[in-house]
Amino acid sequence: MAMINDRALTAPTPNPETEVFFEAAEDGTLLIGRCLTTGKAFFFPRALSPFTLTDNVEWVEASGRGTIYTFSHMARAPEPFVIAYVELEEGPKMLTNIVDCDAETLKIGMAVNLVFKPSEDGPPIPMFTPA
Numbered sequence: 319m320a321m322i323n324d325r326a327l328t329a330p331t332p333n334p335e336t337e338v339f340f341e342a343a344e345d346g347t348l349l350i351g352r353c354l355t356t357g358k359a360f361f362f363p364r365a366l367s368p369f370t371l372t373d374n375v376e377w378v379e380a381s382g383r384g385t386i387y388t389f390s391h392m393a394r395a396p397e398p399f400v401i402a403y404v405e406l407e408e409g410p411k412m413l414t415n416i417v418d419c420d421a422e423t424l425k426i427g428m429a430v431n432l433v434f435k436p437s438e439d440g441p442p443i444p445m446f447t448p449a
Contacts, residue, residue: 324417325397329440338377339363340441348380348432348444350408361410382432383407384446391421404430404446418447 332340342349351360353367354374360367367375389402400416402424416424417435429449434442 324435325399327435327437327443329437330443332441335365336363342377342379343434343441343444346434346442348382349377350380350406350410351375352378359406359408359410361406361412378408380432381407383449384412384430384432386416386424386426386428386430386446387411388426389416389424391424393421400424402446412444415443415445416447417445423448 330336330340339349349363351363351367352358352375353360353369354376355367355372356369358369359378360369365373365375367373384404384406387403387405389400392399392401398421400419400421402414402416403411404414405411416430417433430446431449433445433447435445437443
């Protein structure tokens with residue numbers, strides 16, 4: 319059994335483009351961008367649409383549900399962890415960690431839910447756990 323538990327997380331450094339994202343994370347909300355020209359959602363937080371390269375974007379609250387698109391268990395790390403791409407219910411894929419689970423039970427396509435994990439002296443970090 320390879321339980322993936324909490325580990326020390328370095329605090330991210332918000333910048334003007336990501337301040338809104340990290341402020342929402344402090345309130346337990348995951349924000350994603352949506353291009354107002356195409357209607358497509360995107361992640362990672364940024365001021366310009368990756369589809370049109372314009373600032374015609376808005377922040378929207380994500381459901382916090384998704385599925386594992388792919389993952390890798392870093393079993394030999396000093397503090398083992400699972401890194402994954404999670405496909406959010408809204409469409410974009412998010413690079414993240416899967417936590418609070420037995421790594422041996424994870425499967426591609428598995429449903430996951432959002433959890434926020436505290437960082438060292440900074441905003442919480444969005445991660446996922448099996449649903």
